[in-house]
Amino acid sequence: MANPHGGENLALLSLYPATPAQVIASRERSFVEWHQGRSLEECLKRDEILDDFENSANGKLTTWVLAPRDTPDTLDFRCSCETFRRVAMISRPTDHSSTRKVEEVVSYAIASVFTSAEKRGRGYASHMMKLLHWVLAPRHALPKVFPTAWGSPPTVPDGFGNGQFSVLYSDVGPHFYFRCGPDGRKTGWRVTGPIHTIWDVAATRGALQSPGADNLSWLWLSKEQCITLWASDLAIMQRDLQSIHSHGTMAFSFKPNDGTSIWNIYKTMCFTQELEPYLPCETWGVLLTGGTSPSKVEPPTFATWIYDFRATPRALIVTRIRVTRSRFKALFAKIVEVALQQQVERIEMWDLNPELVDGALCPVPETGGRTLPRQGHLPSVKWYGEIDETKLAWKYNER
Secondary structure: OOOOOOOOOHHHEEEEEOOHHHHHHHHHHHHHHHOOOOOHHHHHHHHHHHOOOOOOOOOOEEEEEEEEOOOOOOOOOOEEEEEEEEEEEEEOOOOOOOOOOEEEEEEEEEEEEEOOHHHOOOOHHHHHHHHHHHHHOOHHHOOOOOOHHHOOOOOOOOOOOOOOEEEEEEOOOOOOOOOOOOOOOOOOOEEOOOEEEEEEHHHHHOOOOOOOOOOOOEEEEOHHHHHHHHHHHHHHHHHHHHOOOOOOOEEEEEOOOOOHHHHHHHOOOEEOOOOOEEOOOOOOEEEEOOOOOOOOOOOOOEEEEEEEOOOOOOEEEEEEEEOOHHHHHHHHHHHHHHHHHOOOOEEEEEOOOHHHEOOOOOEOOOOOOEEEEOOOOEEEEEEOOOOOHHHEEEOOOOO
């Protein structure tokens, strides 16, 4: 295959699970762009710890490299990425019943797509992403013939070739990954719901009642309590997927348990000078109590979040929220309260429920937020199988 970008023949390369040495090399290379103020030693230590967490352990996390076919274990691989195998829920459209059936499927989240500066501009990353479909998707969901110009297809390792869909978050705009289809066409990852709502904490503070003035009872949540709450909320998420009425819409959502949501918290870990890990805070959510419980018929009112103290401005990013319009202002006041305590300057929510957003793209009146499309971290999905991808609905498309 002649490389349209010039240089190396891409047919001489293929996709391989990384060796342990290649995993370390991949992380060392990407450190220069993703260190977020950490030292190399801290980044490597954090990744080593996260490798043993539920979201990554037991083969769920795989690093992939694009490498020469004759030396697949070389440290001179061309680029790399990671995949996380996840259990997801899907709700298929049906004409036969008002209640949909929710199924659990295997899916993949793709992360850390990286090419070193000296190897960019040669088509390596796009070729790697095109090949990635051929190890993630079932064979029947792929084109009948592997493109001959790419050589032979990559070997599918045990435990792969079973994904119903894959997702990624693009920081290079909506077009690059969309062009990376399994046949080289524009049938790759499609941006879906890149909406967020943001608040300036200083400007919002004056619009809300003073902390504690709502006469409601609230419980601040530790990370362990967040885990329990996410598990309790899973049944409500399933009911939400069952009750979707949009004709022809295929809805899907990731499960927040199985280590997925808690992994976001542990990614924020800091280190002492002796490389001992610790979390920067003790409070990661809030729950309305006093008769409101995840086990009751009435849906709970809660929010969970992570902190990004390394960002400019410092941010609190909500990872899960369940609230009615009538309770939103009270819940949001508690979020502002903890944001002020932690000297956070910005609050961000992804995919806020449309019921909480009015026609002017502002959240519930008097909170002062703005709802608008994001420019980065664009959620993108590739569905494996025959479907109109414009009718995919990514529910709970939160951080």
